[in-house]
Amino acid sequence: MCDSNQCAHSHEHYHHHTIDPAAAEMLEKANREHIETAWDRYEQQKPQCGFGDLGLCCRNCLQGPCRVNPFGEPKEGICGADADLIVARNLLRTIVGGAASHSDHSYMAIHCLKLAAEGKAPYQLKGADKIKSVAAKLGINAKGKSDNDLALEIALAALADFGSYDDEPMKWLKASVSAERLEAWNKLGVLPKNPDREIRTAMHQTSMGVDGSPVNLLLSCLKLGLVDGYAGLQMGTDVQDILFGIPYPVKTEANLGVLSHDKVNIVVHGHMPEVSEKIVEWARKLDGEAVAAGAAGINIAGICCSGNEVLMRQGVPLAGNYLSQELAIITGAVELMVVDVQCFMPSITKVAACYHTKVVTTTPIGQLPDAEYIPFTHEEADKKAQETVRMAIAAYAKRDPAKVQIPSHKSEAWGGFSVETIVGALSKVDAEKPLKPLVDNIAAGNILGAVGVVGCNNVKLTQDKVTVEMVEELLANNVLVVATGCTAHALAKYGFLSPAGAKKYAGEKLLAVLTAVGEAAGLGGPLPPVLHMGSCVDNSRIGDLLNALAAYLGVAVKDLPVAASAPELQHEKAVSIGTWAVAMGVFTHISIAPFVLGSPLVSKVLTDDLEGLTGGKFYVEADGRKAAEGIMAHIRNKRKALGI
Ligand code: SF4
Ligand code: MSK
Numbered sequence: 001m002c003d004s005n006q007c008a009h010s011h012e013h014y015h016h017h018t019i020d021p022a023a024a025e026m027l028e029k030a031n032r033e034h035i036e037t038a039w040d041r042y043e044q045q046k047p048q049c050g051f052g053d054l055g056l057c058c059r060n061c062l063q064g065p066c067r068v069n070p071f072g073e074p075k076e077g078i079c080g081a082d083a084d085l086i087v088a089r090n091l092l093r094t095i096v097g098g099a100a101s102h103s104d105h106s107y108m109a110i111h112c113l114k115l116a117a118e119g120k121a122p123y124q125l126k127g128a129d130k131i132k133s134v135a136a137k138l139g140i141n142a143k144g145k146s147d148n149d150l151a152l153e154i155a156l157a158a159l160a161d162f163g164s165y166d167d168e169p170m171k172w173l174k175a176s177v178s179a180e181r182l183e184a185w186n187k188l189g190v191l192p193k194n195p196d197r198e199i200r201t202a203m204h205q206t207s208m209g210v211d212g213s214p215v216n217l218l219l220s221c222l223k224l225g226l227v228d229g230y231a232g233l234q235m236g237t238d239v240q241d242i243l244f245g246i247p248y249p250v251k252t253e254a255n256l257g258v259l260s261h262d263k264v265n266i267v268v269h270g271h272m273p274e275v276s277e278k279i280v281e282w283a284r285k286l287d288g289e290a291v292a293a294g295a296a297g298i299n300i301a302g303i304c305c306s307g308n309e310v311l312m313r314q315g316v317p318l319a320g321n322y323l324s325q326e327l328a329i330i331t332g333a334v335e336l337m338v339v340d341v342q343c344f345m346p347s348i349t350k351v352a353a354c355y356h357t358k359v360v361t362t363t364p365i366g367q368l369p370d371a372e373y374i375p376f377t378h379e380e381a382d383k384k385a386q387e388t389v390r391m392a393i394a395a396y397a398k399r400d401p402a403k404v405q406i407p408s409h410k411s412e413a414w415g416g417f418s419v420e421t422i423v424g425a426l427s428k429v430d431a432e433k434p435l436k437p438l439v440d441n442i443a444a445g446n447i448l449g450a451v452g453v454v455g456c457n458n459v460k461l462t463q464d465k466v467t468v469e470m471v472e473e474l475l476a477n478n479v480l481v482v483a484t485g486c487t488a489h490a491l492a493k494y495g496f497l498s499p500a501g502a503k504k505y506a507g508e509k510l511l512a513v514l515t516a517v518g519e520a521a522g523l524g525g526p527l528p529p530v531l532h533m534g535s536c537v538d539n540s541r542i543g544d545l546l547n548a549l550a551a552y553l554g555v556a557v558k559d560l561p562v563a564a565s566a567p568e569l570q571h572e573k574a575v576s577i578g579t580w581a582v583a584m585g586v587f588t589h590i591s592i593a594p595f596v597l598g599s600p601l602v603s604k605v606l607t608d609d610l611e612g613l614t615g616g617k618f619y620v621e622a623d624g625r626k627a628a629e630g631i632m633a634h635i636r637n638k639r640k641a642l643g644i
Contacts, residue, residue, distance in 0.1 A: 102232025
């Protein structure tokens, strides 16, 4: 690590790693400075284990590891578990991992809300409208109650779901979905109760010598997908909107070019707005201290979903998505990277050690041996945020100008498209029935359908390529696209989140709709062709929009001409979100199959049979343009079934 030498490859050399020119420039710098990145470590991992890749390796007891040979013997592990069983068990454990991550994230936000409502943590409740709408959906009587009292009741209702010991399905789920879905899930026996208990039960179910039925395990996969969807995404988003406010449109920029040459650069990375919002607040308050230290001020930029959270509500620019996290540090211009939970690579402290960059961890479960740990309790959030920001200011003096190289690339990007924003914009066209203009345009064929494009980067794929090619194709064919997560970052980098992108990418009919709505909403031009709806937990916003559309039309979500796609998924959370989507009845594209291909049974259930149970299924295609074709074929079938 960190020696300099002259054997650098050119930008072109990195084009199979990424289509992002800023990322390619930083990979060249990394090579010049002998700094390892995820791409180098991927090469070192090759060939990756074929058994693992197919999901055919089991380590669920100490008689193993056992592996099943897809081409011959052995066909079973020591206990007799065959390929279908091993694959189904492994898949359920993957989904448990995702559901646990999201529901724990959500639990932390609920805890914060409770303390804030009790006056014990320094967070204002900025989402007064959301307090009312969430209280109403939960059936909490709001009459005569202050926002604070209502917020406390909401927090307690969320905690009651986590602490429930009766056999009732989660109340938050029941309050958030249609009667049609409740009935479908009830029939399948997959309605989750207490989410913590479901996670425990699924770990039990998959342990040695318990469930031997692959089909039963797959039903539990659906149940845990619903845990992710409602204890994770839906509760997390509802509660975060109450704490930090409902997002409204905001303009910013994206890509590594947002880092500043003359300001203190702080990068927020991870997922919890309780941390990133406080860093933004205190960076603004302490700007003068940075100026006194010789900088031009403080610049905050975001990576991964922390970036999305503070973009949506504060207009903070995006530095990059998952695969760009090491590259941000390699610019040599980052004073401090603050992380909380999920998606930060353990490698970042090693890269940071090559520069003056400080890495700060903030949670008891998300620590790195060579980072500074500043325990960011909700009660002490102000104090901890000040400490973190001051650490960044102090680091600025140690920045080595000789090591700084900030790529010039950045693009305009708009965020803040919550359901409330989208409905608000549409209501400027039809105040009585806001969804009517959208539905009318779908019925008239001006909008072919809609696709939610979500998820990560994955080093097995060229960074951003599948996403960009697929979305180009969808937009050109008048498909409306909404995005979340690292996919939204990807699209931000190439101008898909800007009004100018509408003219560049949208088909003629879609452009006309985007222009009419944008102008009616007072934007003075078209809406961006891709609407940024937020972070990974904000996928619940897409669910809410689908529910609202289905209710308006009097059909089920499974009947809508819509689809979901995770074109570059990597995390367990992406698998559990995808499972929630198929449980809702949504056709869900993924570019990389989870580790299931060793079981023809499991593969067939996920990509075929599921449709008969929930109306949704997975569709695997690694080529972006072909994926768009497959998605549009599905949308056309749904249109036909609706008679439009
Ligand atoms: Fe092998 Fe069965 Fe143990 Fe898995 S549970 S490691 S297949 S003996
Ligand atoms: S951060 S889960 S890489 S989207 Fe939500 Fe990005 Fe995927 Fe993490």
